[in-house]
Amino acid sequence: MSIRTRNWLLLAPAGTLFLALLIVPLTVVLVFSFGERAPAGGVVPAFTLEQYANLPARWTAFKNTLTLAPIGTLAALLIAYPLAYFLAVRADPKWKTILLVLVIVPFWTSILIRSYAWIFLLGGRGLPALLEWIGIDGVRLINTPFAVLVGIIYGYLPLMVFPIYVSLDRLDKRLLEASSDLGAPPWRTFLQVTLPLSVPGIATGCMLVFILLMGEFLIPAMLGGGKVFFVGNALVDLFLQSRNWAYGSAVAVALVVIMLITVTIYMRLLNRLGARRDDVAIM
Amino acid sequence: MKHEGYDASTLAAGQKTIAEFRNVSKRFGSVLAANDLNLRIAKGEFLSFLGPSGCGKTTALRMLAGFEAPSEGDVLLDGEVVNNLDAHRRPVNMVFQHYALFPHMTVAQNIGYGLKQQRPRLPKNLIAEKVSKALDVVRLGGFETRRIWEMSGGQQQRVALARAIINEPKLLLLDEPLAALDRKLRKEMQIELQNLQRQLGITFVLVTHDQEEALSMSDRICVMKDGRIVQVGSPQELYDRPRNRYVAGFVGTSNFFDGKVTKVTGTRASVRLENGDEVEGSPVSQVSVGQSVSISVRPEQIKLHRSGDGATARVLNRIFLGEHTEYLVKHDTLGEFLVLSPRQSELNDGPFNTGDVLFASWEASAALVLDSK
Numbered sequence: 001m002s003i004r005t006r007n008w009l010l011l012a013p014a015g016t017l018f019l020a021l022l023i024v025p026l027t028v029v030l031v032f033s034f035g036e037r038a039p040a041g042g043v044v045p046a047f048t049l050e051q052y053a054n055l056p057a058r059w060t061a062f063k064n065t066l067t068l069a070p071i072g073t074l075a076a077l078l079i080a081y082p083l084a085y086f087l088a089v090r091a092d093p094k095w096k097t098i099l100l101v102l103v104i105v106p107f108w109t110s111i112l113i114r115s116y117a118w119i120f121l122l123g124g125r126g127l128p129a130l131l132e133w134i135g136i137d138g139v140r141l142i143n144t145p146f147a148v149l150v151g152i153i154y155g156y157l158p159l160m161v162f163p164i165y166v167s168l169d170r171l172d173k174r175l176l177e178a179s180s181d182l183g184a185p186p187w188r189t190f191l192q193v194t195l196p197l198s199v200p201g202i203a204t205g206c207m208l209v210f211i212l213l214m215g216e217f218l219i220p221a222m223l224g225g226g227k228v229f230f231v232g233n234a235l236v237d238l239f240l241q242s243r244n245w246a247y248g249s250a251v252a253v254a255l256v257v258i259m260l261i262t263v264t265i266y267m268r269l270l271n272r273l274g275a276r277r278d279d280v281a282i283m
Numbered sequence: 284m285k286h287e288g289y290d291a292s293t294l295a296a297g298q299k300t301i302a303e304f305r306n307v308s309k310r311f312g313s314v315l316a317a318n319d320l321n322l323r324i325a326k327g328e329f330l331s332f333l334g335p336s337g338c339g340k341t342t343a344l345r346m347l348a349g350f351e352a353p354s355e356g357d358v359l360l361d362g363e364v365v366n367n368l369d370a371h372r373r374p375v376n377m378v379f380q381h382y383a384l385f386p387h388m389t390v391a392q393n394i395g396y397g398l399k400q401q402r403p404r405l406p407k408n409l410i411a412e413k414v415s416k417a418l419d420v421v422r423l424g425g426f427e428t429r430r431i432w433e434m435s436g437g438q439q440q441r442v443a444l445a446r447a448i449i450n451e452p453k454l455l456l457l458d459e460p461l462a463a464l465d466r467k468l469r470k471e472m473q474i475e476l477q478n479l480q481r482q483l484g485i486t487f488v489l490v491t492h493d494q495e496e497a498l499s500m501s502d503r504i505c506v507m508k509d510g511r512i513v514q515v516g517s518p519q520e521l522y523d524r525p526r527n528r529y530v531a532g533f534v535g536t537s538n539f540f541d542g543k544v545t546k547v548t549g550t551r552a553s554v555r556l557e558n559g560d561e562v563e564g565s566p567v568s569q570v571s572v573g574q575s576v577s578i579s580v581r582p583e584q585i586k587l588h589r590s591g592d593g594a595t596a597r598v599l600n601r602i603f604l605g606e607h608t609e610y611l612v613k614h615d616t617l618g619e620f621l622v623l624s625p626r627q628s629e630l631n632d633g634p635f636n637t638g639d640v641l642f643a644s645w646e647a648s649a650a651l652v653l654d655s656k
Contacts, residue, residue, distance in 0.1 A: 177383065181350075183397055
């Protein structure tokens with residue numbers, strides 16, 4: 001067998017999967033999006049832009065996704081960074097592994113079950129009841145953007161913690177000593193050395209969380225109670241309830257296009273930041 | 284003596300103290316990394332801490348830099364106790380073992396880092412000017428915009444040096460700075476470091492486990508063992524008058540013969556070796572009858588002859604080194620020892636070949652009687 005054949009064999013399983021489960025369905029969705037709704041729920045092939053013209057009707061879903069996904073990403077970053085920093089720089093090596101395992105322990109339980117837990121926590125007999133007991137009345141948490149945000153941050157935090165942890169853990173601690181030796185107080189060492197050198201981790205974490213959040217539907221469905229819904233929820237509704245596949249496809253295509261645009265802009269910004277270096281692969 | 288640690292807190296007349304260890308000890312948990320250090324470092328000198336890994340030399344350096352605080356005693360800089368002064372407030376800079384250059388910055392940004400930290404802020408063009416001057420000093424002019432990973436090991440070493448000297452520190456600390464370089468480059472950098480030190484007049488404090496490096500560059504060497512200072516002196520002093528067997532073995536090469544003192548007369552002592560032979564030697568410090576000692580004889584002090592006096596020795600191995608020839612010889616009861624013969628003696632007596640039985644002798648003044656510790 002030639003090297004060439006063997007290389008193709010190596011790529012074959014993943015390539016087949018990629019083709020069958022990504023390229024083909026995406027093409028189907030793209031074709032559907034130009035079609036018309038069939039009376040029984042399927043798609044009548046056509047070439048019409050009608051579905052795209054109707055997109056503004058689902059504006060709320062797009063608005064929710066495009067505000068809560070970035071806010072959720074940012075909030076996760078702000079919570080994850082100090083945690084990752086503690087784990088990588090400050091934590092006693094003896095405890096490091098245990099603490100890291102604790103970060104991923106939630107993953108051992110289904111997100112569905114964990115979201116139910118949040119429904120109870122944020123629901124009438126959970127936190128609001130506790131707040132009432134100490135004298136703060138009338139707080140409603142469940143089925144609000146806040147509840148969705150809490151669920152999102154909780155669910156995606158480990159995905160943000162790990163890449164940042166890795167970049168901080170790989171950081172040569174002597175660089176921090178060198179900075180201090182050259183006269184920089186701790187906070188300036190952080191801004192000038194630690195933070196720039198952890199940009200690859202931040203970039204990876206934000207990208208991971210943001211992309212996954214854009215397609216999220218479970219958490220808004222459970223904690224948003226139909227009041228705070230994402231594009232993902234709109235898609236579920238259009239494909240499974242309304243059975244309007246053509247319109248659903250147009251919404252899906254719009255989401256993919258928005259994601260491509262944001263991710264491209266994001267990468268451009270990163271590269272301009274000078275984060276592209278040969279010793280640290282970003283992605 | 285009040286304490287076992289070597290007291291090196293005296294300097295020659297006219298020398299000004301820039302840094303000092305006063306009864307300094309440092310504990311890491313149950314490990315005593317530095318044990319009662321007493322040392323004065325003279326302004327403008329090139330001092331090396333020499334010893335094997337784990338001897339406490341790096342701990343001593345890190346206490347000067349401000350990365351570690353002493354558990355006991357005081358570290359002084361320019362007459363002031365600085366035990367708990369943070370590293371970023373000390374007028375001291377360090378060249379790190381693996382350089383610790385900032386990978387996300389250019390060469391110029393690395394070198395200018397120290398100046399950029401000064402408050403009130405220095406004008407940008409002044410920083411640029413000083414950076415370019417520092418680059419000239421380390422012969423890297425024009426490399427300002429290069430990235431660190433584009434530089435060779437030797438060049439990175441120079442960048443690290445430039446970055447450390449640009450603040451004109453009172454002490455420049457060097458932590459095994461040449462360890463990562465190949466032999467040829469190391470030799471070059473040794474000479475360059477020495478020149479730089481004279482040119483800048485900055486006090487250099489070097490940490491090394493390489494005796495050759497310490498001997499070739501330093502004004503004074505501080506030999507350490509197990510957290511203690513064993514001896515401080517010029518390279519010549521340490522070589523000619525080592526305080527004990529450890530120093531003699533660490534500074535240069537030597538042959539040791541163990542025995543007990545039987546008689547002390549004036550500047551000579553008689554020592555009965557383990558094989559029963561009695562030899563004469565010169566004590567470096569006070570010895571008394573009955574004391575366990577080591578006789579130390581440098582390989583170049585031993586003469587080999589075809590005939591005459593001396594101990595019989597069989598040549599086991601011969602290495603021709605050009606100017607000198609190194610012989611490994613074996614005595615029936617004293618064991619193996621090294622002899623370094625100058626070219627001239629070979630020309631007179633002919634080359635000694637493996638298997639030849641010869642006579643080895645040395646002057647009593649070349650046989651140092653040392654504390655066997």
